[in-house]
Amino acid sequence: METAGHAEYRLQGLPPVIHASSRTLILGSMPGAVSLSKQEYYGHPRNHFWPLLYAIWGEGSPPETAYRDRLDFALEQGVGLWDVLAGCEREGSLDADIRKPEANDFILLLNEYPTIERVFFNGKTAEQLYRKQVLPQLLKQEKGTHIKYDTLPSSSPARAMSLQDKLVDWRKLGDA
Known part of the structure; x- marks a missing residue:
């Protein structure tokens, strides 16, 4: 599809990585181009x-x-991974370029995994998309009302912050 002189592409996200014992869910917005091509969460080397x-x-x-060992490590900590969006149009990897966002089915996920107590957003865009596209439906269905939410600085290399500076906020995960 051509819009304003540049092509946009319909992207499909990755399936959730979650286990019956998961208590924490980390939500990104939509995997970047490298992650999608590798079919791996957070697959960009930086x-x-x-x-x-x-x-x-x-x-x-x-x-x-x-990658499978990294996923197992996350699951052993009670951490599941998913993204707010099931699909969108985006050229490149930047959240700012997301168009026509389509949310994942969180009602289905929370029905299947009622143990989720905490949701951490990997960046502000993930939080904003969730609050706009997901939360109203959850509240209407009275789902996930017990969940505590927190927003962390994006782990993306596009977020100009050192690993050590990000770690200060990300340590909240260990306290959850």
Whole structure:
């Protein structure tokens, strides 16, 4: 589709990574181009997500381990991963370029995983999209009213902040 002189592409997100014992859910907005091409959450080598998780819990192998091992590490901490959006149009990887956002089905997710107590947004865009596209439907269905929400600085390399500075806020995950 051509709009205003540039092409936009319909993207589909990744399925949730979650377990019956997950108590915490980390929500991004929509995976970037590198992550989508690899079909991996936080697959860009400069994304701070995996180094942050390993720094918080300080165990296990370094983030260079196989993707499945990183997912297992997150799940062992009671952390599930998903994105607010199931799909959108976007050229490139920037949240600012997201058009025609379509939210994931959180009513279905919370019905299947009622153990979720905390949701952490990986960046302000994820929070804004959730509050606009998801929360009204949840409240209408009286779902997730017990969930506590918090917004963390984006782990994306586009967020100009050092790993150590991000870690100050991200340590809240370990306290959850």
